[in-house]
Amino acid sequence: MQLLDQIVAWLVPAMCGGAVTLAAVAWRYGRAVIHGLRVLLRAEIIRIHREYVQSGRPIPVEVMDEADDAYDAYSALGGNGTGTKMHDEIMAAHNGPTRKEHS
Template identity: 45%
Template sequence: MDSLVAHVLAWVATTALGALAGFLVSLLRRQFGREKALAKGMSVLLRGRLVDIHRRYVVEGKPCTVDVKEEADEVYAAYHGLGGNGTGTHLHDEIMEAHISRKRQ
């Protein structure tokens, strides 16, 4: 009788642990998917900000303040940290070469 109880308890414990492991794996996959989507979304927004700054101060040729250049550096650092590169690097480089204005905006 003790052997049967031990056998049933082992079976119940194994089933419970398997279910818990499956739940945890599912939870981790969902969390990883959300983090990946958030990182991608943030990367898109940061790139958009670089495009906006580039359009105004490089394409339109308006004088760029030091504050805007510092913002562009911060935006690019975050963008690059999320894996963005290529076009963002080109935009950043051209923003850094833009004419500097002494006035604050």
């Protein structure tokens, strides 16, 4: 019984320490992934804004839907007001023909 007590006294703290370390690594990794996704989504919103709103070109409906989807995900991941401003300008821009009609 004494041997079992010594094993438990050694094993429990080691397992708890490992679990805490694993949780910390997972937390940092998850934050990095979320940040990376937010950066990519913001870049897509900026690209659409530059390509259509700033240039004055009409936006195909499909592109507007893509911008809306990108913004929804960006906002859910904690995106800031800059993305919101660009999204609002994209949504207010002139709709053009669909991609199929344009080709």
